[in-house]
Amino acid sequence: MDLERRRKKAKKSSGGRKRNCISELPDAVLKHILGFLPAHEAVKTSLLARRWLHLWKSATTLRIHHHPAQEPVKKNIREFVKQILRLRGSSALDECEIILLDFDDQDVPSINRWIKRVLKRQVQSLTLRFYRNRTGQSSWLPLNERPLVSQHLTKLKLFDLCFNDKFLDFSRCPALEELEIDSCFMASVRGVSSQSLKRLSIGSSCILAQTFRNRISAPNVVSLHLEVDFGRAPVLDEMPLLQDALVEISYSMFDSCRNSDESGSSDNNDDDYYNYDNNDDDYYEIDGDDNTCVLLQGLSQANNLALISDTKMLVFKRDLNWCPTFSNLKTLLLNEYWCKPADDFSALTCILEHSPVLERLTLQLFCKGAESKIKMKELSDPRDRSAAISKYLQIVEIKCELIDKEVLTILKFLKSQFNIYSFTADISFEE
Numbered sequence: 001m002d003l004e005r006r007r008k009k010a011k012k013s014s015g016g017r018k019r020n021c022i023s024e025l026p027d028a029v030l031k032h033i034l035g036f037l038p039a040h041e042a043v044k045t046s047l048l049a050r051r052w053l054h055l056w057k058s059a060t061t062l063r064i065h066h067h068p069a070q071e072p073v074k075k076n077i078r079e080f081v082k083q084i085l086r087l088r089g090s091s092a093l094d095e096c097e098i099i100l101l102d103f104d105d106q107d108v109p110s111i112n113r114w115i116k117r118v119l120k121r122q123v124q125s126l127t128l129r130f131y132r133n134r135t136g137q138s139s140w141l142p143l144n145e146r147p148l149v150s151q152h153l154t155k156l157k158l159f160d161l162c163f164n165d166k167f168l169d170f171s172r173c174p175a176l177e178e179l180e181i182d183s184c185f186m187a188s189v190r191g192v193s194s195q196s197l198k199r200l201s202i203g204s205s206c207i208l209a210q211t212f213r214n215r216i217s218a219p220n221v222v223s224l225h226l227e228v229d230f231g232r233a234p235v236l237d238e239m240p241l242l243q244d245a246l247v248e249i250s251y252s253m254f255d256s257c258r259n260s261d262e263s264g265s266s267d268n269n270d271d272d273y274y275n276y277d278n279n280d281d282d283y284y285e286i287d288g289d290d291n292t293c294v295l296l297q298g299l300s301q302a303n304n305l306a307l308i309s310d311t312k313m314l315v316f317k318r319d320l321n322w323c324p325t326f327s328n329l330k331t332l333l334l335n336e337y338w339c340k341p342a343d344d345f346s347a348l349t350c351i352l353e354h355s356p357v358l359e360r361l362t363l364q365l366f367c368k369g370a371e372s373k374i375k376m377k378e379l380s381d382p383r384d385r386s387a388a389i390s391k392y393l394q395i396v397e398i399k400c401e402l403i404d405k406e407v408l409t410i411l412k413f414l415k416s417q418f419n420i421y422s423f424t425a426d427i428s429f430e431e
Contacts, residue, residue, distance in 0.1 A: 027055065035061025035095065039084055058091040062118070067101045078110045085117050093118065095125040103132055103141060112143065122152040129159035131183075140185045143167050151175060158182075163189045170194035181206060187231060191215035198222050204229040210254055213294065224299075230254075233315045236298025244304045247295060251310035293319045300324035306333040307351075308364070311340070320350045331360040339363060339410045349388075349417065358390040365400040365407055372399035376423040386418040396420050 022030070034042045034056050042056040064084070066077045077100065096118045103111070111130070118126065130141035140162035147166045155178040162185040170176050176196050182203030187210060192200070197218040208214055208231025217237040224245040232254045249255070296319040299305060305326070309316050316337065332355060338347045352358070364372065378396040385393065396414070400407050403425070415421040
């Protein structure tokens with residue numbers, strides 16, 4: 001009875017109106033909520049009530065999203081964003097997204113000014129994506145030649161941009177820890193440089209350099225995700241703090257073996273068939289020095305490592321000529337590139353012999369991880385293994401779609417060379 005009376009009393013005091021729970025929230029919470037809306041939607045909340053008139057101006061996140069099919073208020077995107085930034089004044093930002101799915105060349109100076117003004121608002125996380133889908137015009141946005149300058153920026157995501165050397169020099173962003181780059185044109189830049197980066201991701205849709213090698217200089221990186229699909233694999237400088245790394249090299253005409261078959265084998269000697277150019281050393285060299293690792297030296301301090309390559313690509317195999325010792329490596333994932341009978345499994349042998357503390361080895365053969373239907377684990381006693389490989393190796397796992405002649409050949413090699421044998425199979429069937 002008491003509960004019912006309280007309900008009636010509350011209803012009477014509110015004049016029979018339903019409670020507006022959102023309006024009862026503190027301003028700080030409302031500003032946080034407004035940050036989840038695109039800017040043109042957040043501005044509309046100023047019409048709700050007097051209290052909402054200025055809340056959007058100090059929202060902690062600013063999301064500028066533009067598509068040519070959107071409402072008339074965004075037809076003149078330059079004027080819209082100009083007014084948004086002006087009305088926000090000096091309000092600080094935690095996060096900002098600027099995503100334009102269409103732009104004109106005349107928009108470029110304005111976009112560069114937007115980025116500069118956003119950085120002045122002490123933004124910590126910044127996402128930039130610009131795409132132009134027009135025949136006969138580049139889809140990438142050419143950014144300002146000046147480098148980014150921010151004492152507060154910690155996270156940066158870049159998509160569909162055309163870079164210059166200065167922009168990817170992050171020496172003036174001392175707090176930057178996370179960088180993601182994808183679908184960008186990097187063919188004309190020397191590389192990426194940052195002393196503060198801890199997590200770096202470069203996606204497969206990036207266009208890397210073809211006439212030279214980009215260089216990645218980030219000595220404090222702990223996590224690296226690198227996919228190379230078009231262009232030459234970049235040079236990795238030393239990464240002494242590296243913990244986790246995945247490097248995947250897809251097939252392209254750059255860094256490839258001219259005369260190899262589908263398995264990556266060739267009738268020619270190594271000096272004859274690497275890349276499509278006759279002068280292999282000139283093509284492989286780094287700043288005039290062809291006796292240097294491209295990738296493996298920079299990855300040598302990793303704790304967990306995944307190395308995946310198309311069988312026709314040359315980079316990893318050439319790197320093995322100067323194979324470093326992976327002194328901290330505990331888990332290693334390799335694909336069929338490393339398991340070529342035509343090469344007497346020399347790549348697999350080399351990297352295992354240079355991994356003295358390896359604890360777990362996974363061979364992902366002729367499939368991608370999620371597509372594997374068969375998973376085999378070794379049951380034999382680790383103490384019986386060859387002394388040539390890590391005495392700490394406890395788990396050997398093989399993933400494949402089917403156990404065919406190629407997989408059986410690899411199993412036979414593991415038994416004969418390293419005394420790794422007696423596998424049990426876990427087979428999954430599609431419904």
